[in-house]
Amino acid sequence: MKWFALLLCLPAWGQVSFDRIVNASREPGNWLTYSGNYQGHRFSPLAQVTPSNVASLRVKWAYQMDSRAEVSPIVADGVMYVTGPNSAAALDVRTGRELWTWKRPIPKDYQNIGFGKVNRGPAILDDQIFVATLDCYLVALDTKSGIERWSSKVED
Amino acid sequence: VPALHTAFTSAIGIGSMTVSPWTPGARILDTLRNTMRRWVPGVILAVHALAQAAADDVVGRRIFESQCALCHGQNGGGGRGPALNRPKLERAPDDEALRKLISDGLGDMPGAWQLHPDELAGVAAYVRTLGMLPHETVPGDAGRGARVYSVNGCTGCHIVAGQGTGFGPELTAIGSRRSAAFLRQTILRPDATLPSGFQYVSAVPAKGAAVRGIRVNEDSFTIQLRDARGEHHSFRKSELKALRRLQGETPMPSYEKQIAGADLDDLVAYLAGLKGKP
Numbered sequence: 429m430k431w432f433a434l435l436l437c438l439p440a441w442g443q444v445s446f447d448r449i450v451n452a453s454r455e456p457g458n459w460l461t462y463s464g465n466y467q468g469h470r471f472s473p474l475a476q477v478t479p480s481n482v483a484s485l486r487v488k489w490a491y492q493m494d495s496r497a498e499v500s501p502i503v504a505d506g507v508m509y510v511t512g513p514n515s516a517a518a519l520d521v522r523t524g525r526e527l528w529t530w531k532r533p534i535p536k537d538y539q540n541i542g543f544g545k546v547n548r549g550p551a552i553l554d555d556q557i558f559v560a561t562l563d564c565y566l567v568a569l570d571t572k573s574g575i576e577r578w579s580s581k582v583e584d
Numbered sequence: 585v586p587a588l589h590t591a592f593t594s595a596i597g598i599g600s601m602t603v604s605p606w607t608p609g610a611r612i613l614d615t616l617r618n619t620m621r622r623w624v625p626g627v628i629l630a631v632h633a634l635a636q637a638a639a640d641d642v643v644g645r646r647i648f649e650s651q652c653a654l655c656h657g658q659n660g661g662g663g664r665g666p667a668l669n670r671p672k673l674e675r676a677p678d679d680e681a682l683r684k685l686i687s688d689g690l691g692d693m694p695g696a697w698q699l700h701p702d703e704l705a706g707v708a709a710y711v712r713t714l715g716m717l718p719h720e721t722v723p724g725d726a727g728r729g730a731r732v733y734s735v736n737g738c739t740g741c742h743i744v745a746g747q748g749t750g751f752g753p754e755l756t757a758i759g760s761r762r763s764a765a766f767l768r769q770t771i772l773r774p775d776a777t778l779p780s781g782f783q784y785v786s787a788v789p790a791k792g793a794a795v796r797g798i799r800v801n802e803d804s805f806t807i808q809l810r811d812a813r814g815e816h817h818s819f820r821k822s823e824l825k826a827l828r829r830l831q832g833e834t835p836m837p838s839y840e841k842q843i844a845g846a847d848l849d850d851l852v853a854y855l856a857g858l859k860g861k862p
Binding site for chain 2: 505506507520522523525526527528533555568570572573574575576577578
């Protein structure tokens with residue numbers, strides 16, 4: 429089953445096309461949008477973990493975020509993309525090792541009331557990851573290297 | 585011993601009169617003491633000031649070479665950090681701003697808050713001397729160089745201002761970090777100027793094809809590579825038949841035969857002009 433899922437991904441390796449996102453429910457091994465698919469299910473049809481074996485789950489790896497993590501990660505083709513406040517990282521899903529990190533300084537005069545500084549997750553399309561920052565920039569990062577492709581101020 | 589003590593205290597001009605004024609020795613000592621009283625403070629001050637100026641320069645240079653040069657280059661030619669051998673530093677228009685920047689840090693650069701103000705002034709003064717070195721002249725046309733850059737496929741591995749492929753080092757601000765001479769050499773002999781953080785590795789898994797790629801991450805048990813097509817590979821070392829670090833090798837080919845003459849000048853001018861985001 430795992431190999432079959434991997435084979436499905438291979439033709440489009442590294443490129444998360446619009447079609448793949450629309451048909452995200454056909455790729456249960458990936459998590460291509462905030463809610464997993466366009467139906468907003470937030471549910472994985474993968475059947476390996478069941479009520480009877482859930483108790484025997486063990487930690488495979490852990491990744492220490494710089495800040496509080498309230499993120500819905502994107503998972504595509506063996507890479508997990510996570511975000512924090514004005515930061516992002518790509519992780520190897522097999523080992524949890526960092527593939528790249530990206531950071532944008534939070535302005536010194538930034539103030540937030542009530543909530544901590546968090547980011548709820550990125551979006552992906554083709555070879556770009558999109559991150560919204562606390563200082564109201566939308567930033568596109570290269571999925572392979574984490575290099576900033578562009579950024580745009582979207583709000584005051 | 586008391587005589588010695590008297591002579592010493594008189595000589596440095598702080599002793600009280602303890603030698604009898606009627607002895608000839610006392611008269612000589614008295615004259616000597618008065619002379620010293622007049623001159624010594626001046627001499628001490630002058631010597632101190634001279635030593636201080638010399639010390640600032642020496643101390644500044646020593647601190648720069650031991651703590652700053654790793655990123656900024658031994659002669660301020662740049663590397664991981666920007667080149668400092670230029671008359672104008674954008675982020676430090678005056679000496680006060682330069683001292684503050686060194687003390688506070690900026691972006692990835694840690695602040696040298698532990699330096700004494702004198703040491704800080706010394707480093708800042710030394711950095712300014714780097715800017716007085718003769719400036720490099722870059723022949724060639726940057727506009728034409730941009731064409732040479734894309735025609736020769738550089739975008740296939742490098743990103744400039746968000747355009748291209750992120751396999752090799754990003755070049756968006758390469759002109760602020762590397763000299764034209766360095767860039768020219770890298771184009772002709774890439775293996776002579778290997779970039780840090782881009783270790784080229786060959787991994788041969790027990791099953792499947794060998795992979796050559798840039799090491800993205802590694803620990804005792806696993807290694808992650810990115811190959812030239814941008815594909816991501818993750819291996820457990822126990823699954824590998826061989827893992828070789830290709831020391832001194834680079835995936836970047838030499839362009840000695842393809843790019844020469846005016847084209848090379850233009851390409852170098854283009855790259856040297858890439859100073860980062862406006």
